[in-house]
Amino acid sequence: MIIRLTKLSNACLVVLITLLLATTCISKAQDFNRLREKMVEDQIARRGIKSKPVLEAMRKVERHKFVPRNVIDGAYNDHPLPIGEGQTISQPYIVAFMTEALALKPTDRVLEIGTGSGYQAAILGEIAEEVYTIEIVEVLGQRSDSLLKKIGYQNIFVRIGDGYLGWPEAAPFDAIIVTCSPSKIPQPLQDQLKDGGRMMIPVGDTFTQELVLLVKEKDKLKRQSRLPVRFVPMRDSSGKRY
Ligand code: SAH
Secondary structure: OHHHHHHHHHHHHHHHHHHHHHHHHHHHHHHHHHHHHHHHHHHHHOOOOOOHHHHHHHHHOOHHHHOOHHHHHHOOOOOOEEEEOOEEEOOHHHHHHHHHHOOOOOOOEEEEEOOOOOHHHHHHHHHOOEEEEEEOOHHHHHHHHHHHHHHOOOOEEEEEOOHHHOOHHHOOEEEEEEOOEOOOOOHHHHHOEEEEEEEEEEEEOOOOEEEEEEEEEOOEEEEEEEEEEOOOEOEOOOOOEO
16 A cells, blocks of 8 residues: 555656646746847847848747857847857847848858858748858867757758858859958859859958958959958868968
8 A cells, every 4th residue: 555655656756847847848948939039129120130031030040059058048148159169159139130231032042151059050041042051160060960950941051161162062152151250251252152142251350350241243242341340260171260
């Protein structure tokens, strides 16, 4: 009798703990949904981002899934976050600003240099037809590739390699976004941009860079300076900054 009661109370305890864990997970997910909504209102829309597809993508993509566990509570904060290997995921506003400036159409094919956490690629994947993204740090590239697959993106292709060289087999691209900073605009990326194509790239020295929008018209690049920024450097495979 006593043994039966113990078994019963053990079973009850397991059910109770499971219920408690499930409730905690649900309320945590609801917290993240609220924080994401607030991030879009306060940091993105209020600062002047108007593009509907960009706002929708920022509302949909669960940024907390792209950051390491130890910084997950800051996933929706107004600043960049470390993602390991000395690299960072950009501030949400910068992701939105760069994406809006690319003026993407649903049929566009986009190249991203610097996959990092995969978050920017996911935002692009919500808006454009195909996203090709290159990461030079193998562990980051592999992690993002499996995360993006797990979430279900079938239109995002991750390559591990040196993004300076672009992705010639998939070129030309309607848009190119560079999320690491070289001192000059890489020639291969200029060559792989379609006529009428747009490129967003942070150029400058290690500490002061400007976010530049380039529009290709009849093989010439028209350049507009948009924002002072600071991105991690674009490096070659030996670690030297481009
Ligand atoms: N877009 C990313 C931000 C990543 S930070 C995100 O949403 O999280 C910039 C990334 O560029 C880093 O992961 C860094 O390793 C990568 N990087 C630096 N030089 C590179 C190069 N030559 N080719 C490809 N990726 C590079």
